[in-house]
Amino acid sequence: MKIVLAPNSFKESLSAPDAAAAMERGALRARPDARTVCVPVADGGDGTAEAIVAARDGEWVELRVQDALHRPVTAKYGLIDGGDTAVIEMARASGLWRLRTDERDPMRTSTIGTGEMMRDALDRGAKTLILGIGGSATVDGGLGMAAALGYRLLDEREGEIEPNGAGLARLRRIDSGGVHPRLRQVRVMVACDVENPLVGPQGAAAVFGPQKGATPAMVNELDAGLRNAAACWREAFGADLLNTPGGGAAGGLGAGLIAFCGAEIHGGFDLVADVAGLDEALRGADLVLTGEGRLDEQTQYGKAPAGVAKRAKRLGVAAVGLGGSVSGEMSALYELGMTAMFSIAPGPIDLNDAMTRAAELLEHTSEQVVRLWRS
């Protein structure tokens, strides 16, 4: 019997690798003779690098970079395939989580730290860069990232602009002469689950700007700035990125990565699952356990457990979802391929207790599921 453990993280209580380990302990208590494979997954946001590094037995690189406000911080990214592939989460350097609420200011924040991580990976010889771009503090169209990679971003007087939200409107010309020599040789893959275009009412500034500190006036200024950057990209790279789905992700970093790095945009879960080797793990398996903090009516829309269930169904494997909480109408998830779903709550319990005890409860419920399954 082969059992795959493929959970997402349980937010604020268990990382995906820790959740997979807890599930594995439970499964092995129920069936000590089972063959188990842990493939922690993610949906492109928080935990993406952790899931991939764990699934592929990679390693971490720590380095000093600038946060979104140019302050020095220590961040890390993952290397897998013996260093051939780097897995970089933009939020590790340029994330909103690093700022106090009163520090949020999308005119000043920059993706420069993300670019510094990418540059470090290029220096180390990585051939593929995988980027998770959730959780950004920025609306800079990737200008900071580009500057870190060697692009010169020039204003109408050929002076270098500040690579941040305020700089977007001043950009006139992009000089690629000093760009990192390996940038055009590598494949850049972006895990992205939003469909928002770069500009307009559904764009990066209008939809995501306010949570990053943008006032209504800033939203207008940033939107115009991104539109200006798109004109410069067309001029420099020949690409029209105004309406590209996902271009508005991470404050326009999505479009910026396409423009400056020739990046491909992928669905977050599918990219992670492909890199982590989920299908290979599922082949020949009998059962897969997945899950995350909440399983509810939103789960069907691109969340990791739904993605696991879909792939499991395609490969004829039964999928069971475990959640910190489970609620709502489940029929769409059944359709996708989820056989059954259980909460790990052991009875009436408050949220804090449940989170503190998450590993133990997940192990216990996994044990019960495997005990029951084909008993």
Place this chain on the structure above:
Amino acid sequence: MKIVLAPNSFKESLSAPDAAAAMERGALRARPDARTVCVPVADGGDGTAEAIVAARDGEWVELRVQDALHRPVTAKYGLIDGGDTAVIEMARASGLWRLRTDERDPMRTSTIGTGEMMRDALDRGAKTLILGIGGSATVDGGLGMAAALGYRLLDEREGEIEPNGAGLARLRRIDSGGVHPRLRQVRVMVACDVENPLVGPQGAAAVFGPQKGATPAMVNELDAGLRNAAACWREAFGADLLNTPGGGAAGGLGAGLIAFCGAEIHGGFDLVADVAGLDEALRGADLVLTGEGRLDEQTQYGKAPAGVAKRAKRLGVAAVGLGGSVSGEMSALYELGMTAMFSIAPGPIDLNDAMTRAAELLEHTSEQVVRLWRS
């Protein structure tokens, strides 16, 4: 596929029949083609009559009787087998739940109402009486019950004593002349899970007296009274009931039923399960769902879900336990025959919400179990 639904009650939120119905709805949502059989169970306490009446499609008899303090109340008992068998819970008439805390007084309380229900069943022609004796407010050795059935309980001057705790010490002679003519023709079966003898440090007065309002002085007086009653029983019926296991149940009603009615003492769950026809239902079944409010380390000791699991194992049926809460070391329950156990809690939830939503949550979890099982 045949699925048996055999839960105990979920205390204060779902009766056993309602719990079985919720499980059945969930099972049929998962497998609309399944054959289902509801056999609500009980352990001889609260809900015993309800479970048996539901399982055997019986009916209820309502009647006016006296409560433990001789106040008129309406109580009910069940009739099954077309009236051949009566199912009587002593607590319906003589239960502690009917008294305010400050009314508890085991010197004055009496099982007379229980005897009135038995008499009514005899009048209606019942051939078997099944008694659940949990929850009593009394320590009268069954004197009240005996008086209601026509026994004359006489003091040393041949005057009738009050049939209550205080009367025990005054009893000298039992006159069976006026006893109900059908009493010696019927079989009386008592569902009883305690092993306590009538008297002594583990006896009815010492162990259960205090919760019924006995002061330490009363405990001594009642213990001596029960000892005196046992001497009178030996005189009248030839039986020595001082050390009979279970004689101390329900304030000595256990011993009193043996003495006055020739009753047999049975394990609570087993008696209910036999009468309800659990084994017949389990024969040819694939899966049985059981459960109660709590599943924990105590469950293995004679609780209904453990009993269901044991019988299921004997008959080769997989058993799954569902509880309002599930906790503690489970290996003994696995050994007994429980395949797996799940809480019905959908996530962090408080006790009141969980109890209010018990039917819905039980239905949902039952659906998940049946979906998973041999999926």
